[in-house]
Amino acid sequence: MRVETVGDGPAEIAVIGGIHGDEPCGVHAVETLLSADVEFQRPVTFVIANERAQERDVRYVDEDLNRAFPGDPDGDTHESRLAHELSMEVADCQVLALHSTQSYEGLFALVDEVREYERRICPRLSVDAVVETCDFTEGRLFEVTRRLIEVECGFQGSATAAENAVQVTREFLAAVGAFPDDEAPHREQLPVYRLTHSVPKDAAEAYDVFATNFRQVQSGQTYAAADGQEYVAESDFYPVLMSPYGYEDVFGYAADHVGTLES
């Protein structure tokens, strides 16, 4: 794990890239911001989390780091020990964690729940939507701090995701007072979704997803297939993080549209 703090005194702001080793956008953003000729108005801790997985270009070495929190200093896995170490670094911080997906080309934010903090920060970011994870936080960095915004920056390995990660990091740093305020937009009408359940998939050779993320699937609509077997919606839902191969045993998640934020 690489940790660097810029500015004077203990940092109350942290930016984390590389929680997943095969998502280079966050690493790019951290390295770009650290080498940029900029003045930080508040101290910021930058972290590249799972360097060992990053070197091997794999999501993780032993287990998914973002299911291993809060971790254990004597844990059996690399990620268990790393989760503990990272927790110690950022527990008292307002945290931005940068990710990328196989499911969506734009940016969106994942939060535990929209409270005052999220209501203030999220509309300052160039994201298409905010997703409340609610009951789906087990083992995730949300276990360590609730002042956490995860941003999915685009498709894994794409140049666009790397650019988006730099942009949204600058916006986040402006929103929390580490950069000049005019770095961040003031968004109107930012939709909020809440995850309700995961969308399972059966073991198969080939998968398809016909649904478009954040676009409502209607009851009776075929939203996916596994080896040609079709999956038909039993009720309306909004698909989130849905992709053919992004996860081992689920296509992704179903969500409700629960509101709108404005800055």
Ligand SMILES: [Zn+2]
């Ligand atoms: Zn990730």
